[in-house]
Amino acid sequence: MSDRMTPIPFGNIVEWIMDEYNKYNTIFGVRKSVHIKTGNKINLFNEHMELPFGPAAGPHTQLTQNIVAAYVAGCRFFELKTVQTIDGEDLPVSKPCINAKDEGYNVEWSTELTVNQAFEEYVKAWFILKLLSKEYDFGDNDGFIFNMSVGYDYDGITSPKIDTFIEGLKNASTTPIWDKCKTYIIQNINEFNKIDKAYVDNISPNICTSITLSTLHGCPPEEIERIASYLLKEKELNTFVKCNPTLLGYDYARNTLDTMGYDYLVFDDFHFKDDLQFEDAVPMFHRLMNTATKSNLIFGVKLTNTFPVKIADDELPGEEMYMSGRSLYPLSIALAYELAKAFDGKLKISYSGGAFALNIDKIAKAGIWPITIATTLLKTGGYERCYQIADILNNLNYNDYYQMDVNKLKELRDEAIDNPYYRKPIKHIDTNKINKKVPLIDCYIPPCKYGCPINQDIPYYINLAGEGKYEEALNVIIDRNPLPFITGTICSHPCTSKCTRNFYDEHVKTRDIKLQVARKGYNSLMKKLTSQPKEISHSKVAIIGGGPAGLAASYFLAKAGMDVTIYEKRNSLGGIVKHVIPEFRIPSDHIQNDIDLIKKMGVKIILNQKIDNITELKTMGCEYIILAVGAWNPINLKINGITPINALDFLENVKYNEDYYNLGQNVVVVGGGNTAMDTARAAKRIKGVKNVHLVYRRTKKYMPADEEELLLAIKDGVIIKELLSPVKYENGKVNCNKMMLGELDESGRRRPVKTEHTVDLPADSIISAIGQKTDIQLFNNNNITTENNSVKINNETCETNVENIYIAGDALRGPSTVVESIADAIKVTLSIIHKENIDTNEVFQDFLCNNDMKKELNKKGKIEYYSSINNENKRCLQCNVICETCVDVCPNRANVAIHVDGKSMNQIVHIDRMCNECGNCETFCPYLSAPYKDKFTLFNTEEDFMNSTNQGFYMIDQEKKECKIRLDNNIIHINLDTKPTQLPKDIYDLIITVCQKYSFLMR
Incomplete structure (x- = not known):
């Protein structure tokens, strides 16, 4: 090459x-x-x-x-x-x-x-x-x-x-x-x-x-x-x-x-x-x-x-x-x-x-x-x-x-x-890649699906929503996501960072569509759901904690026909989403709709019940126990001996009583995550508060908060103070060290480095939103192995060292997103139903999306910003049906899409002699791959073939069907008329198709 x-x-x-x-x-x-x-x-x-x-x-x-x-x-x-x-x-x-x-x-x-x-x-x-x-x-x-x-x-x-x-x-x-x-x-x-x-x-x-x-x-x-x-x-x-x-x-x-x-x-x-x-x-x-x-x-x-x-x-x-x-x-x-x-x-x-x-x-x-x-x-x-x-x-x-x-x-x-198009987003996308190598054959995937922790079939529900089939679309969503209202409102939507549409204009509004589907398909779906799914297993499951992880696990396991009970220490389900996140971010009725969906599956719910001893549950006949207790313990911030108000306490108290705090006129919130944004926005709404400064030791670019949450905070009048770290509080002022950005740390962010300069901010109240952690006492008391304040688990199943005891959500990860909690619930469910010999299809379906490829091809190349939620299916490129990104972006036309009989999607062939290794196809390929190196390659000369390491072929004699092929570092010399057994059928069909239907590629 x-x-x-x-x-x-x-x-x-x-x-x-x-x-x-x-x-x-x-x-x-x-x-x-x-x-x-x-x-x-x-x-x-x-x-x-x-x-x-x-x-x-x-x-x-x-x-x-x-x-x-x-x-x-x-x-x-x-x-x-x-x-x-x-x-x-x-x-x-x-x-x-x-x-x-x-x-x-x-x-x-x-x-x-x-x-x-x-x-x-x-x-x-x-x-x-x-x-x-x-x-x-x-x-x-x-x-x-x-x-x-x-x-x-x-x-x-x-x-x-x-x-x-x-x-x-x-x-x-x-x-x-x-x-x-x-x-x-x-x-x-x-x-x-x-x-x-x-x-x-x-x-x-x-x-x-x-x-x-x-x-x-x-x-x-x-x-x-x-x-x-x-x-x-x-x-x-x-x-x-x-x-x-x-x-x-x-x-x-x-x-x-x-x-x-x-x-x-x-x-x-x-x-x-x-x-x-x-x-x-x-x-x-x-x-x-x-x-x-x-x-x-x-x-x-x-x-x-x-x-x-x-x-x-x-x-x-x-x-x-x-x-x-x-x-x-x-x-x-x-x-x-x-x-x-x-x-x-x-x-x-x-x-x-x-x-x-x-x-x-x-x-x-x-x-x-x-x-x-x-x-x-x-x-x-x-x-x-x-x-x-x-x-x-x-x-x-x-x-x-x-x-x-x-x-x-x-x-x-x-x-x-x-103009937003020309401005660089505060938190621009670092990578569009999924952590897989591009296959030689059948490489088309919807990157959004693989960017989603639960592998939601996003293009399919977007397409159904665009056709007005909301109940069908909601069925697709709840197959892997039983919290459509919650995720339709506050999901961190990591899928959008993988959306191919980002390279046209802006990502498809997947979360907005999900909420639209939930609203328009919910009532008809609820009427059809049975409240008593068929019983497949007599084994009982106890779930400690009624937040997103617990709710999702209870749904999936009840759908599998198991006897499921949620034990919740508070007076209602929903966890931090219900009790902490402000009403202006997610209405209570959205949360309740998802809870009612879980109840519809026949899940038993016991409220105001704190469980400390797991052995008690086992004596009650619970074969499987899932710990989904959340992360409620604050990471304490101390400023010269003063402990600020904890953000979770603050948010929970003001959610139920706006007059709970007298914060004064000036409030300082310390932190840079979504909780910090919620806290700052909630503080801005408190009577008497005039100024809210949000202090963060790095720049906005490196804040863990979602960009939209940051922008909403700014819109609400929150003053963002970058590169500051609080060190002292006295006389109504917070004294902060000015920071500068140093080298990249293990998180991939620039490390904050202290300078000799300081700045004072007026502060009648200080609220700490630097994070929270799980109380591991429950685990230690029940012989569950922990290390460095976290639980040791089987990463594939979320099972702890104690057989049949699982952990999910914030209890496992620390503060996590709702969709990550659902992903844990799916892992737990798959492990348990496998042990119970329950068919996976009883819980999760395979949906077949029969899109019109010609219709999807017509979307290619058109710049079209979001204009209406009802128009998003026209913007979605349906990458599960058609990708060809490497073909699109190659100036020299060195990547070619061909149709192979028996294949529902086109196949990609790389033309070696037309490539100058500019690297553009590697930039845009959704895989962690370079198509010019990793796709099956057609060589024009034997010298080019021998000088390359690409898997591919060179036609020695086109009429006699003689060719050399490199597969997995092995070179074979074959005659295609013999249908050689050492050649995989997919590769044979691809080569034959090039020879018979696309011979112009070899001119």
Whole structure:
């Protein structure tokens, strides 16, 4: 396996395209193709384009297939990847070279091919687009524009190598590759329906009349002007000069990025001082505009180059990387405004910098186009994101390219700062990965389900809810979650961190849908539930504790037909959820609905009964005992001998009596979890309280609280005081040490480090919400082994050292989420029913989701924010039916989805020769895997096969069906006609399918 791509010969790539399109109506896997019939002809450089957008000079314009895929998806302006004198093997590029998980980063800048190879790729692509436009009616054969890009200094750009490249794209008619393309088409003219020799003869060899100049950071102004003048005067090319965001100045860039949550980006003022300065740029651009006007050419600027930042957390190899995407947009659009203002709207601007489906029309309406995109195409949906953009831009008016709307640009600049899309979330997702390796076959999974501690079948209930089948959806939910109202209200929803939709816009509102389903399906479900499930086992189960863990375990075990009794020391069930969490977070009737559901299963409930001696329960005939007693003991915080109010006591007391405390005007809450947020919000509601300061020793980013709970606290007026640790309380003030963030600790968070500085906060009352723990006295008294204040258990079953005694929920974990408590209850249930020889199917079902794959495929690529709970099934990508993320995000189309007979889902094949190991598929694959290494691979040559460790195959002789296969580090040489027994059937079927139905992959 090599990190170098192998260009596909022209004839082979044409045959591939035609074969794939005729069989599957796709081209390089792009299903959503854009056929433009409006006759739009947007004028630029005395050329025409049907739509003024396309891929930026980067990974999507490096190879013929990249450009073709972009065209098929709707792009009509192509900024070809930059060439320079250092090329091919002489140009080292660290791999992986792309990280587009959120804002984009890269460590490559010009083509990895040789300059001549790049030239040939661009000529091939040009020729093929001319053929596609005519043969398959994609649009006008003169409806697209190629724009070449060169760098990086005068000597390089005027060198014979680059000069030959420039002149070749100006007129390719005398080049060998042009002759090769033309000859091949004429020799195979009978393969086409709408192409004849006259059409081929009339294909213009004038590929580019425009050029974009890219210079390195630190290039002197006089050098930039010298090159641009040369390109205008000597090369007679319409010229754009690519500008760096550093023109805005260090302070503006730093303050803007800090304000928007990108304060973790590391950069200094070096490039800002070393690069072109705004005051030098403006007169230079005036001079270049005059030069262009004299030659009847266009001069303009390209906004913007990527933004250099230090590699601080091993995001990519090396020391410096280049930022793009949504974090670059506020800078690029601000620079567009400043330049438009300086030139009274008359400077031509070609735009790139965070453009995507929901802002591209606004940019165009401000008079800025063409617009090129890159980072958005690197995310899930890939090239098919262009379909939505093409639809948006197809309805705009582009008559006037000579005047930008300065006021509109100012509005865009100002709006970007507060727009949630461009701002970094306080607690952004650390990983979308599930802790499994991607399988060779049948790799599609719903990541949300595997991100859920109870493996809830989330896509299925979302789909049912979208169809209005609420009772059915609720049945799916309660199969593994008997607390739909509680989890529908306060679940920490870890599933959403895995949601593929995060890479489009925002996660699907799984929790909101669950609550909607619970509300609309509950009454009809309760009428049908029997209150006396059939008795399967005579064994009795005693559950100590009526919180979420106890309630869930009682439901599952009662459903299994067992005799279940809950012993609860308080006067009602519900645990901390019922007695502590404020009413403004979860209404009591939600909790009661779930309790009534458990009661409906015939569970016996004994309230006001504290159990200290487990032996008593055994003498009463209880075969199994589950300890679900919660974590009610506070972790004490002492400040110079003073013990603050405990958060749980505070919350429980004020829940039942708002006037229980006289807190004074100023309250300090110490802590950073959800309980701290509840406490601070509840304190804010106490009569007489004016200010609530929440003190935390790290920053908001590292708070254990859910981001939404933090934001709700802020909305309620709670004042968040970061990087403070209380040390002393006297005279109505809390004295706090100022902290700073140090190295990462074992939790993966930056360690708080004490500084010499302190600060005082006014405090009439202090409430400690730094956590709580389980009282282990019950365990010790009953011979249950503990270690370090926690119980030793079998991790698979939650069983303690004492046979048939289990522990679940907060009693086991310390403070835990409701869904984690339910997960423990499932483990306990599975262990007990296994011992009782009860069929698992008596408790848990397997639901078959028969979604329409075509309908789900139509969702791909479309940006669509949450608008209504009734619309979420249209946003859910149903990853249990269709994933193909690795296919979407590969610029080079090196990951291919194929249909194998007998399989309900498509299979993924990796094409070795088309991959440059950019790493993008590894970023987005939901597995802890890299598809370019871990998926079954098709090799083009035996040398490539032998140089790789990938599992895969190489066809030695396609007609004779001879191939070499590597599986589990073993290489076998077989004939596929013999149906070799040493080859797994799934792998055999995959290879045969490639040979018979997708042979174009081997061209």
